Amino acid sequence: xxxxxxxxxxxxxxxxxxxxxxxxxxAEVREGVRTYVELKxxxxxxxxxxxxxxxxxxxxxxxxxxxxxxxxSTSAQVxxxxxxxxxxxxxxxxxxxxxxxxxxxxxxxxVTAAAVALIMLAVRPTEVKPGEPKIVRVPGPTKIVxxxxxKIVRVPxxxxxxxxxxxxxxxxLDVSEGTSGAVLRIPGDEGExxxxxxxxxxxxxx
Amino acid sequence: MIRFxxxxxxxxxxxxxxxxxxxxxxxxxxxxxxxxxxxxxxxKRHMAKNIPxxxxxxxxxxxxxxxxxxxxxxxxxxxxxxxGAAQSxxxxxxxxxxxxxxxxxxxxKLQFVLKNRKGKRVLKTRVGVSPKRFFLVAGLPLxxxxxxxxxxxxxxxx
Numbered sequence: 001x002x003x004x005x006x007x008x009x010x011x012x013x014x015x016x017x018x019x020x021x022x023x024x025x026x027a028e029v030r031e032g033v034r035t036y037v038e039l040k041x042x043x044x045x046x047x048x049x050x051x052x053x054x055x056x057x058x059x060x061x062x063x064x065x066x067x068x069x070x071x072x073s074t075s076a077q078v079x080x081x082x083x084x085x086x087x088x089x090x091x092x093x094x095x096x097x098x099x100x101x102x103x104x105x106x107x108x109x110x111v112t113a114a115a116v117a118l119i120m121l122a123v124r125p126t127e128v129k130p131g132e133p134k135i136v137r138v139p140g141p142t143k144i145v146x147x148x149x150x151k152i153v154r155v156p157x158x159x160x161x162x163x164x165x166x167x168x169x170x171x172x173l174d175v176s177e178g179t180s181g182a183v184l185r186i187p188g189d190e191g192e193x194x195x196x197x198x199x200x201x202x203x204x205x206x
Numbered sequence: 207m208i209r210f211x212x213x214x215x216x217x218x219x220x221x222x223x224x225x226x227x228x229x230x231x232x233x234x235x236x237x238x239x240x241x242x243x244x245x246x247x248x249x250k251r252h253m254a255k256n257i258p259x260x261x262x263x264x265x266x267x268x269x270x271x272x273x274x275x276x277x278x279x280x281x282x283x284x285x286x287x288x289x290g291a292a293q294s295x296x297x298x299x300x301x302x303x304x305x306x307x308x309x310x311x312x313x314x315k316l317q318f319v320l321k322n323r324k325g326k327r328v329l330k331t332r333v334g335v336s337p338k339r340f341f342l343v344a345g346l347p348l349x350x351x352x353x354x355x356x357x358x359x360x361x362x363x364x
Contacts, residue, residue, distance in 0.1 A: 194341070
């Protein structure tokens, strides 16, 4: 042990106590170990270098997989940022940048607003209230006449089934010779009236 | 899969709406008229069960109060699909010809021609009949020289 300390230069022994052969042996072992470690280190160096490169890229790209153009694009971005800081952009450029960053939100808002506007246009009340003046354009010499609008009631022209209405109306009545006819109205319990054509033949025979 | 189901649902809704609209239009174009031939006579008080209640109430009022027994001798229902459609109806006593005209004032406009049993035209009239309301033609006696029994024709369209 003392010899090893003496060999490392940490202790000093008397020359008489130093065995020259053992010292030479220790020197040989040290050289052998150093050579072995250097060789192993040279062998592993490329592996470690590539690993550190990968770690650095991942840190820069925030976990995304790097592409081949990463180096170029990163440097271009840095250059742009530097130039932007160097020259202050105008309001239009700032707006463009802002629009580019918030394009999705702006477009969504615009589409929603357009849809709401269309719905409002579709459901807006169009009926003019009775009594309100309405501008009527008359063909010919231009003249604007204000006319009070009356309540317009739209009655559909039915050709099929009809809603319930009043009693039957006799538009025309033609009875044969020798027969007299009369139109009667029979009131009902619920206020309704029934129309009857009463025939009275003079022959007293059907 | 969800998108396909949504599309399928939309198609089904559209189909149902189309079917509903088509059936509504088809139903709206259909109109039919019912004719009841009733014989009214004096005697025991009787109102046939197949006379609708609303019509029976009318028959208990003047000028029908002179007759107490009312019997349905013929009941006919005929479709009038569109204006211009005509139907001829044979009655126990005589015959009836109906022709439909375009509706007006929410009424079915009909030409009503009544012939007696000898084929002689007794009445030709054009009337506007409100849906589900009765229009009556009455007064023709069933026997010569007797007012004991008369013919009543009730018409109702819908």
